[in-house]
Amino acid sequence: MHLLDAYIYHHTGTNKLRCLALSNRGAVYEGDVTVLEGGALQLDLKGYEGDRIVRHVVRLDFEPDGTVRLCVWSLKDADRTLLVDVHHRKLHPK
Numbered sequence: 120m121h122l123l124d125a126y127i128y129h130h131t132g133t134n135k136l137r138c139l140a141l142s143n144r145g146a147v148y149e150g151d152v153t154v155l156e157g158g159a160l161q162l163d164l165k166g167y168e169g170d171r172i173v174r175h176v177v178r179l180d181f182e183p184d185g186t187v188r189l190c191v192w193s194l195k196d197a198d199r200t201l202l203v204d205v206h207h208r209k210l211h212p213k
Contacts, residue, residue, distance in 0.1 A: 121143055122142060122143055123140050123141060123142040123143060123146075123148075124140065124141050125138060125139070125140040125148075126138065126139045126140070127152055127160075135151055135152075136151065136152035136153070136154070137149070137150070137151060137152060138150055138151070138152050138162045138164060140164070142168075144168075145169075146166055146167060146168040146169075147166070147167045148164040148165065148166040148167075148175065149164065149165060150162055150163045150164035150165055151163050155178075157180075158181055159178060159179060159180045159181065160177075160178070160179040161176065161177070161178050162175075162176070162177040162178075162179075163176055164176070164177060173193065174193070174194040174195075175191055175192065175193055175194065175202075176191070176192045176194060176199070177189070177190070177191050177192075178190045178191075182206075185208065185209050186206045186207060186208045186209075187206070187207045187208075188204075188205070188206050188207075189203060189204075189205050189206075189207065190203060190204050191203040
């Protein structure tokens with residue numbers, strides 16, 4: 120199922136990497152992207168889900184075997200709750 124489209128781009132005004140993500144339910148997420156040591160990406164996102172504003176931290180780790188580990192945490196005050204922790208692997212064409 121298609122959940123969202125995410126775009127990572129260089130913001131020339133701030134000289135930062137930014138993310139814009141649009142969900143299949145109409146939510147919009149935006150925030151900064153940081154390249155971590157080892158090449159992982161961390162996205163600090165603020166989401167607009169209807170009348171609610173939510174905060175998420177997304178981390179993408181690129182493993183040597185070609186898999187990508189995706190972790191998503193929800194932030195509320197000082198609490199951090201893990202929502203997603205999955206590994207994606209490349210599909211081999213038949």
